[in-house]
Amino acid sequence: MNFLDEIKNLKEQLKSTDKFDVNFNFNNIVITGMGGSGIVGNIFQEYYANIPVISIGDYGIPSFVNEKTLFIAVSYSGNTEETIDNVEDAKKKGAHVRAITSGGKLATIVENPIIIPSGLQPRSALGYMLMPLFNTFSAFSEDDVNEAYNVLNDMDKNHDEMKSQAFKIYENSYIPIIYGSKPFKSVAYRWKTQFNENAKTFAFYSYFPELNHNDTMPLKSAYRIKEYLFYAFESDNARINQRINITEEITGEQFTIIKSPTSNYFAKLFYLIHYADYLTYELALVRNVDPTDVSTIEELKKKLA
Amino acid sequence: MNFLDEIKNLKEQLKSTDKFDVNFNFNNIVITGMGGSGIVGNIFQEYYANIPVISIGDYGIPSFVNEKTLFIAVSYSGNTEETIDNVEDAKKKGAHVRAITSGGKLATIVENPIIIPSGLQPRSALGYMLMPLFNTFSAFSEDDVNEAYNVLNDMDKNHDEMKSQAFKIYENSYIPIIYGSKPFKSVAYRWKTQFNENAKTFAFYSYFPELNHNDTMPLKSAYRIKEYLFYAFESDNARINQRINITEEITGEQFTIIKSPTSNYFAKLFYLIHYADYLTYELALVRNVDPTDVSTIEELKKKLA
Numbered sequence: 001m002n003f004l005d006e007i008k009n010l011k012e013q014l015k016s017t018d019k020f021d022v023n024f025n026f027n028n029i030v031i032t033g034m035g036g037s038g039i040v041g042n043i044f045q046e047y048y049a050n051i052p053v054i055s056i057g058d059y060g061i062p063s064f065v066n067e068k069t070l071f072i073a074v075s076y077s078g079n080t081e082e083t084i085d086n087v088e089d090a091k092k093k094g095a096h097v098r099a100i101t102s103g104g105k106l107a108t109i110v111e112n113p114i115i116i117p118s119g120l121q122p123r124s125a126l127g128y129m130l131m132p133l134f135n136t137f138s139a140f141s142e143d144d145v146n147e148a149y150n151v152l153n154d155m156d157k158n159h160d161e162m163k164s165q166a167f168k169i170y171e172n173s174y175i176p177i178i179y180g181s182k183p184f185k186s187v188a189y190r191w192k193t194q195f196n197e198n199a200k201t202f203a204f205y206s207y208f209p210e211l212n213h214n215d216t217m218p219l220k221s222a223y224r225i226k227e228y229l230f231y232a233f234e235s236d237n238a239r240i241n242q243r244i245n246i247t248e249e250i251t252g253e254q255f256t257i258i259k260s261p262t263s264n265y266f267a268k269l270f271y272l273i274h275y276a277d278y279l280t281y282e283l284a285l286v287r288n289v290d291p292t293d294v295s296t297i298e299e300l301k302k303k304l305a
Numbered sequence: 306m307n308f309l310d311e312i313k314n315l316k317e318q319l320k321s322t323d324k325f326d327v328n329f330n331f332n333n334i335v336i337t338g339m340g341g342s343g344i345v346g347n348i349f350q351e352y353y354a355n356i357p358v359i360s361i362g363d364y365g366i367p368s369f370v371n372e373k374t375l376f377i378a379v380s381y382s383g384n385t386e387e388t389i390d391n392v393e394d395a396k397k398k399g400a401h402v403r404a405i406t407s408g409g410k411l412a413t414i415v416e417n418p419i420i421i422p423s424g425l426q427p428r429s430a431l432g433y434m435l436m437p438l439f440n441t442f443s444a445f446s447e448d449d450v451n452e453a454y455n456v457l458n459d460m461d462k463n464h465d466e467m468k469s470q471a472f473k474i475y476e477n478s479y480i481p482i483i484y485g486s487k488p489f490k491s492v493a494y495r496w497k498t499q500f501n502e503n504a505k506t507f508a509f510y511s512y513f514p515e516l517n518h519n520d521t522m523p524l525k526s527a528y529r530i531k532e533y534l535f536y537a538f539e540s541d542n543a544r545i546n547q548r549i550n551i552t553e554e555i556t557g558e559q560f561t562i563i564k565s566p567t568s569n570y571f572a573k574l575f576y577l578i579h580y581a582d583y584l585t586y587e588l589a590l591v592r593n594v595d596p597t598d599v600s601t602i603e604e605l606k607k608k609l610a
Binding site for chain 1: 307322323332333339340341343354355356357359361363364365367368369380386387478480488490497498500501502505507508512514515517518519520521522523524525526527528529530533542543547548550551552555556594601602604605609
């Protein structure tokens with residue numbers, strides 16, 4: 001599958017019916033993963049709060065993990081060093097360990113893993129990795145899934161807006177800064193990583209209202225400010241939109257506001273994700289870099305092995 | 306107190322004996338705060354994991370919050386909109402609400418708040434805000450406190466290294482990128498916010514090993530890379546130091562490594578915090594900006610009110 005086909009595959013991934021059997025008592029959920037797999041835990045943590053959910057992306061697990069913990073490891077390759085390390089720790093603590101992976105070592109050390117299709121770039125398998133969590137903890141309706149499917153399908157047919165954004169970034173050698181807000185702070189981070197991996201540019205992120213307590217100062221007066229392009233997501237929370245407007249007004253900086261064509265949470269989540277898929281893919285093309293190339297990351301893994 | 310005296314005051318704050326009475330059952334801790342007060346929850350969450358600790362910096366509280374939650378609000382001014390909003394929500398859910406503040410509305414709506422000295426910039430009161438948490442949950446020994454005091458005192462006498470770093474940033478109009486690592490990821494974020502508020506420059510952060518899954522790509526080849534200065538904290542974890550070295554080797558970028566003169570966690574935490582206090586203070590001076598000026602943030606609060 002070429003990379004454009006991988007991007008277009010996202011809408012099909014929403015149809016996944018994979019789910020975990022969680023028919024036992026647990027007091028908290030710990031999700032672990034790195035990079036393109038780690039974002040899964042961040043999105044889920046931001047969405048689900050009926051019990052404490054801790055998303056980790058690091059060596060070592062929290063000391064509270066025990067037999068009352070549902071411990072979910074997400075690694076597309078199944079061989080992520082940090083994640084394997086976490087699973088071994090969690091098993092020693094007696095946690096209920098589950099896994100989402102396309103194979104690798106993870107599939108062999110965790111019972112009944114959810115096996116998702118292999119052969120994609122990990123960052124192109126976000127739907128496959130996320131749906132089992134949604135299906136297990138808060139199934140979306142068929143209407144939600146259809147709405148999201150249609151929104152993604154429209155983008156797959158026409159993404160001129162993202163192409164034009166990409167050209168603007170390319171022309172000016174902009175560094176994107178993405179300001180997310182609840183419940184899409186983690187999506188702002190996804191944008192950052194897509195810029196890094198697909199387009200090989202730096203990108204940074206923060207969120208409203210937190211940035212009003214720090215970034216707002218340099219937004220008014222910092223050197224190099226004209227080298228950045230600022231994105232913000234339109235919010236359903238009027239107070240957040242007010243903060244965006246007032247921040248623009250008092251700093252004199254204009255943000256590029258990303259508006260979603262839908263108000264459905266599930267569809268909006270995937271719209272915002274897919275926006276950056278196309279934006280960063282198009283930026284790679286216009287920059288003449290290969291969006292699939294992550295050779296530096298692979299080289300690092302080899303040297304660490 | 307002038308700003309330099311505020312910085313020098315940090316070592317005295319370590320002597321705080323404030324603590325909470327937590328003589329009741331709770332299953333989780335939620336800490337809330339924004340900006341210079343919010344970092345307190347992030348540092349504590351990274352340190353303490355005997356039970357789930359969730360640090361929030363936003364409107365709205367997790368739905369799991371109930372009468373088994375210890376809910377701690379940190380706001381230096383006591384009037385932070387988001388934090389007051391959180392406290393009102395937490396009280397409705399029956400949580401045990403505690404507060405750390407110098408006064409304001411927070412001191413009036415939470416019983417028995419820990420009242421810390423007023424008159425400082427919130428970001429200069431980090432010791433006062435953090436110590437009650439440490440004292441309550443994992444008291445450090447007198448030796449730990451003395452070690453940290455001495456380390457800070459040495460920096461107060463001589464911070465030529467930070468002054469020279471500040472001049473290097475100034476001369477090149479660098480944008481600092483700080484790569485933290487456990488248990489000091491939150492300190493990398495503190496550095497970022499100190500650059501923003503004191504020096505009025507942009508700054509960004511990430512952490513090892515996560516950045517090896519994304520930032521590593523642009524580190525090899527991004528445009529504008531020479532406009533950034535990269536910091537990394539030397540780690541006690543050999544694997545992290547290896548990652549730092551290999552990342553430098555394969556990307557060709559040099560990181561400025563911050564080494565601590567102590568291996569004591571408590572002293573190292575405050576050394577790394579204080580390093581950025583001086584670095585950003587000196588950068589403000591050489592840039593001829595007022596490190597105490599946060600007028601843009603204040604103006605925004607007024608317009609939002």
